[in-house]
Amino acid sequence: MRPRLSAAPRSTDPTNHRQTPRVLSIAGTDPTGGAGIQADLKSIAANGGYGMAVVTALVAQNTMGVRSVHIPPVEFLTEQLDSVSDDVEIDAVKIGMLANSAIIEAVADWLRRQRPPVVVLDPVMVATSGDRLLDERAVDAIRELVRHADLVTPNIPELAVLADEATVSRWDDVLKQAHRVSTTYGVTVLAKGGHLDDRYAPDALVDAAGQLSGGRDVVEFAGERIETTNTHGTGCSLSSALATLRPRSPGWEDAVDQAKRWLTESIAHGAELQVGHGNGPISHFAGLWAAHDPS
Ligand SMILES: Nc1ncnc2c1ncn2[C@@H]1O[C@H](COP(=O)(O)OP(=O)(O)O)[C@@H](O)[C@H]1O
Numbered sequence: 001m002r003p004r005l006s007a008a009p010r011s012t013d014p015t016n017h018r019q020t021p022r023v024l025s026i027a028g029t030d031p032t033g034g035a036g037i038q039a040d041l042k043s044i045a046a047n048g049g050y051g052m053a054v055v056t057a058l059v060a061q062n063t064m065g066v067r068s069v070h071i072p073p074v075e076f077l078t079e080q081l082d083s084v085s086d087d088v089e090i091d092a093v094k095i096g097m098l099a100n101s102a103i104i105e106a107v108a109d110w111l112r113r114q115r116p117p118v119v120v121l122d123p124v125m126v127a128t129s130g131d132r133l134l135d136e137r138a139v140d141a142i143r144e145l146v147r148h149a150d151l152v153t154p155n156i157p158e159l160a161v162l163a164d165e166a167t168v169s170r171w172d173d174v175l176k177q178a179h180r181v182s183t184t185y186g187v188t189v190l191a192k193g194g195h196l197d198d199r200y201a202p203d204a205l206v207d208a209a210g211q212l213s214g215g216r217d218v219v220e221f222a223g224e225r226i227e228t229t230n231t232h233g234t235g236c237s238l239s240s241a242l243a244t245l246r247p248r249s250p251g252w253e254d255a256v257d258q259a260k261r262w263l264t265e266s267i268a269h270g271a272e273l274q275v276g277h278g279n280g281p282i283s284h285f286a287g288l289w290a291a292h293d294p295s
């Protein structure tokens with residue numbers, strides 16, 4: 001049996017209003033700029049943070065799919081992580097694609113030594129294109145890593161894997177599964193409705209310990225589904241926006257509310273970019289560009 005990773009304690013109050021959040025993305029790459037580290041850095045900047053990045057895997061992919069993945073030696077990953085944390089005070093970390101269990105364990109080990117005040121884990125497993133971004137044998141390791149996070153942001157299929165259950169399709173069942181994951185791992189869950197077959201795309205914060213405002217265990221965020229194929233990297237962009245916004249927010253609810261508004265506008269303007277022939281990217285700076293548009 002795999003040894004259990006001992007989890008670092010969850011943060012108490014990570015709020016620091018005066019400091020520009022210094023946010024580290026630990027993730028894979030997307031050379032077309034729509035997902036992974038490239039999307040994270042845009043999202044962090046668009047939400048008012050200073051972005052940094054440690055690469056877990058180099059991914060030859062575009063808006064249509066993944067061609068191949070190159071994984072640098074795990075010692076080099078630790079070298080990158082230590083290079084950042086030996087020098088920079090990190091306010092928040094967003095963890096995305098981790099590829100295999102050796103990488104997951106190296107990140108867990110670094111978190112035990114250098115835990116930033118905010119840790120958001122997007123448990124990336126499979127891309128929209130259907131290509132695997134996490135080794136199937138690494139699922140146990142990712143489940144253990146969830147215990148290190150303050151917030152985990154699974155999509156519906158990833159939520160089912162964390163719950164060790166079949167994928168559900170009704171929003172009520174998604175909420176129940178998120179509750180189970182929150183109880184099992186002692187973590188706040190952001191359940192995302194992007195994969196629902198519905199005209200709505202809601203999200204919900206679920207914390208079984210009732211640590212949301214007013215002691216609530218569920219807070220829902222309504223959202224209309226935008227008719228678009230520009231949804232590549234939405235999960236990456238949302239999780240890094242949350243890592244950026246949390247240090248300046250009184251709680252996760254405010255951070256999610258702000259991030260979802262920003263994401264919805266960015267999705268709505270994605271098609272204007274005309275990038276690629278498949279699932280195109282979102283327009284991370286649509287709000288900023290609109291403010292500077294002379295017309
Ligand atoms: N077509 C859409 N219109 C509006 N919001 C969407 C749409 N697709 C996804 N979202 C939102 O994007 C975020 C990421 O959702 P999801 O697709 O479930 O995750 P992932 O990208 O990890 O698969 C969520 O906030 C979800 O509600």
Ligand SMILES: Cc1ncc(COP(=O)(O)OP(=O)(O)O)c(N)n1
Binds near residue numbers: 036097129234237
């Ligand atoms: C390097 C890398 N990381 C993550 C993803 C998946 O991105 P995500 O935002 O979760 O979802 P889709 O883009 O698949 O909708 C990726 N493609 N590459």
